[in-house]
Amino acid sequence: MTAAKMRAMTGLPLIPEMKMSWEAPANLPKSFDVRERWPKTVVPVRHQQNCGSCWAFATTTAASIRFNIKGHNYGVLSPQDLVSCDNNSSGCLGSKLYPPHVYMLEEGAATEECMSYKSFDGRTPLCPSKCDNGSAIIRHKYQSIARYSVDTVMEGLMNDGPTVFRFNVFEDFEKYRSGIYIKRSNRRVGGHQVALMGWGEENWVKYWLLQNSWGPEWGENGFFRIRRGENECECESSGFISGRVE
Numbered sequence: 001m002t003a004a005k006m007r008a009m010t011g012l013p014l015i016p017e018m019k020m021s022w023e024a025p026a027n028l029p030k031s032f033d034v035r036e037r038w039p040k041t042v043v044p045v046r047h048q049q050n051c052g053s054c055w056a057f058a059t060t061t062a063a064s065i066r067f068n069i070k071g072h073n074y075g076v077l078s079p080q081d082l083v084s085c086d087n088n089s090s091g092c093l094g095s096k097l098y099p100p101h102v103y104m105l106e107e108g109a110a111t112e113e114c115m116s117y118k119s120f121d122g123r124t125p126l127c128p129s130k131c132d133n134g135s136a137i138i139r140h141k142y143q144s145i146a147r148y149s150v151d152t153v154m155e156g157l158m159n160d161g162p163t164v165f166r167f168n169v170f171e172d173f174e175k176y177r178s179g180i181y182i183k184r185s186n187r188r189v190g191g192h193q194v195a196l197m198g199w200g201e202e203n204w205v206k207y208w209l210l211q212n213s214w215g216p217e218w219g220e221n222g223f224f225r226i227r228r229g230e231n232e233c234e235c236e237s238s239g240f241i242s243g244r245v246e
Helices: 003-008 054-069 079-085 099-106 153-160 171-175
Strands: 144-148 163-170 188-202 205-211 223-227 240-244
Touching: 054 079, 054 099, 054 163, 054 188, 054 240, 079 099, 099 144, 099 240, 144 153, 153 163, 153 188, 153 240, 163 171, 171 188, 188 223
Parallel strands: none
Antiparallel strands: 144 240, 163 188, 163 240, 188 205, 205 223
């Protein structure tokens, strides 16, 4: 991946730098993985390609799994719905953390079967009035918005499923292949949103486990780990968000 392509896929507002260290609550397990806790609910790693739609993929990945955990089994929700139809976000030019969750609360999201992804080339199609096959669009809504701090997000993850996780991407992130990412570059590329799927510890280094939207060939089969507890790339000071499902 070139630096230019990475910038195109991370074109979100940068998070202000803040130095902090943090310890997880002592009553929680040392490791947790949504894929192991609810294996039948997970959705495939997808690829946003040349569109800054990470926010839509992160939101619909977390939402899909949360709906599945509650037994709704809608399948995979459509990032294209948010890219094309959420007027408070900016399509392939990105979004802040909160607006897509307001959209999920007020409008909901269709399934990928209804509205497949079309913004591979960086363009944002108009919001359609019908599904790809001509049938009526049925959207699935959140009941409320769930915002978490770094002190509450782990318990929320264990009880309800993934949340959206935001961090700053630095230039050396393009070289990530495996292991626990700790930034070595000081050159920030842009903000990025992914789905928080768990946490753990390896060789005394604590980490967050994330599902990215750069395809299954990237990183650890589409996932990556980033150091936990040191506000790596401002990931812990930026807050976490998802939606509540009944």
